[in-house]
Amino acid sequence: MEGVQCDYLSELDVVWDRSETLTEKPFHYCPGCGHSVMNRLLMEVVQELGIQDKTIGVAPVGCAVFMYHYMDIDMQEAAHGRASAVATGIKRILPDRFVFSYQGDGDLAAIGTAETIHTVNRGENIIMLFINNGIYGMTGGQMAPTTLKGSITSTTSSGREYDRHGYPLDITPLISQLPGASYVTRQSVDTAKAVRKTKKALTKAFQFHMNGGEGVCFLEIVSNCPSGWKMTPIESNEWLQDHVFNHYPLGDIKPFPK
């Protein structure tokens, strides 16, 4: 029918839209992967806080290696394990910018452990995001430092054994003991409620630095890897809830300083 006005209808229909801080490039992440949610949340927070022109991110080597394709902010791609050192260099040179690093478990807690601990220990005024899914996703599903006992990976074909492979490295509580850490929390993105909580934690972390807070804000996201775990997205989230969160319990480990 000609002449029917339905603009109001299309406006009403928009219940969610891509943040302007995200580019139009579709994510390459596997269906159901927590990285997609975290990439989106990060850019939503940057948009809502109005700091797109002041935020500089550092991408890891790992599944999120291409995250700078999706984020409409200035970014640097770091060598494997060195994101927090690169972020340190950026923040020290441009102290009025907001700088975050984003790393997986192999990147942050294996090859980059020294940089992780010392960046936190110096109390750099940056946000460190740690996506812990217990596996090397990008290289084909090898054992990660955080892989739990019994987990089958491409380098632990009969499951992780403590006497042979060592224990899962629970690095976040370790980090929280360092005086340079101002805020340490462990969150997840497996449910809508968890996503909202994570977004709130991320917002508070940026606001902390915007208000002149000093020290590292360290956010671990206990996440999934449907492809690496050989599960459907729903199964992988259920696995998190049934088998992983008891090893890596969620919640604030070190609240913001009063």
Place this chain on the structure above:
Amino acid sequence: MKHEIVIAGFGGQGVLSMGMTLAYAGMLENKEVSWMPSYGPEMRGGTANCTVIISDQPVSSPILNSFDIAVVLNQPSFDKFQPMVKPHGYLLYEQDQIFNADCRQDIHAIGISATKEAHALNNKRAMNMIMLGALLGTNAIVDIPSVINALKKVLPERHHHLLPLNKQALKKGQGIIHQVAEV
């Protein structure tokens, strides 16, 4: 005119600072200079030496294997550097530290009781300046006032009250050589 000098002894005897002061004084007289230390673990309580070159022409190699003048403050340095003094060159040694001063006949070997003289000045750390004074007594490479000006640069300000003592020590060393020459 060019002087190629090595100064050697134990760490703590003021070997490196003696050389540095001499080089600085040369620079203040608009000469070309270089100061090359031995460095590393041997500096920590062991032997130390430095090569100082003072010249009217740009210095080519800062590293040498023959010297116009060697100032040696212990036996190992005496033994090591004696053969490296050029014929008719000078070997100045702290004679109380050297128990075997057997020496080549084609060089001027002069023993100086610098430690005793320093004690006489009530400051044993002045030993190196007595040796430097003696060195300048054999070869007027730089003037004493230049050395004093160099010390003003080399010494931290809190030690500037020691400048008169250092001047005294330099003159003392220079005087010893002049006496030797008169005899």
Place this chain on the structure above:
Amino acid sequence: MPEKQLMKGNEALAEAAIRAGLKGYFGYPITPQSELLEYLSRHLIDRGGEFIQAESEVAAINMVYGAAGCGKRVMTSTSSPGYSLMQEAISYIACGELPCLLVNVVRGGPGLGTIQPSQGDYFQAVKGGGHGDYRLIVLAPNSVQEMADFVFKGFDLADQYRNPVLILADGALGQMMEPVTFPDYNPEDNLVDHSDWATQGKPASRGPNVITTLHLEADKMEAVNLKLQEKYRTIMANEVMIESIQTEDADLVLVAYGLTSRIAHKAVELARNDGLKVGLLRPKTLFPFPSQHLAVLADQVTSMMVVEMSAGQMVEDVRLAVNGKVPVYFQGRMGGVIPQPDELLKRIHQVYSSSSTQVNS
């Protein structure tokens, strides 16, 4: 006239870096370059820069990567084993075309080696060092004055070509003292605007600036390589620096860089006293290498002799440049031993008398 100061090479280099507008230094202690780090720890922060003693050379060079990616003048310094640790990130820095200054005050190797001076890192410095096809601009000072001068030159070249610049010194140059004067240099007059590529925060007026070295499609990665190679050719055509000493009438020309060029110079003086027509060609830039100068010289002399504190590394480049026109001899010491003027003189006499016969050595 600027005041002359008597300084150690390491300290002169550090002071020059501050005067060149250094905004960030990231380093880790290692002998024989620690004075550089110590000097900057004392003076840089008060004079407008950031200083971090990092947890390792790996962290330090990655801080340089991040900071250089912001388009400001930044640097690190280290010595041989530490420089080896930095290689991965230097490859990234070269590929990302991030201007910065690197300093390797070389010590004797391989392994933990010795803290005495060496030139055993030549291959690592000029042939890449890390993975992939890349080049650094490599400057080789031979005096305390040049330890300072090459810092200004190095930062200018780094900015001009968006390329890391390496100052390849050695332990003796770092530790020795000579008079130095600092040029009248205002960094503000020499700074290059890098805001078109550097990550400084994205204003609404432009797209994001991204620094990455990952290009999975082979044709894109080849394009990156071709662009780099084009830049290196421009550098080779325009930035060679040499010093020539008495080469005009020379039968035998010594080729040496850094500290050994000073010793070779002394040997030339001694040989001239003995009536031998000997000269010295000193590359001041090791990349770009003075291949053309050497090729021209090869038409004029009867032989050449390369002197290095290594098993013979630069000699390969000299032989490539000379391309068999004349014999190229080699005299080297390793492991921290410095060749002495008289041993060079002895060798010069040998070579000089046999230079009509083709002897390979």
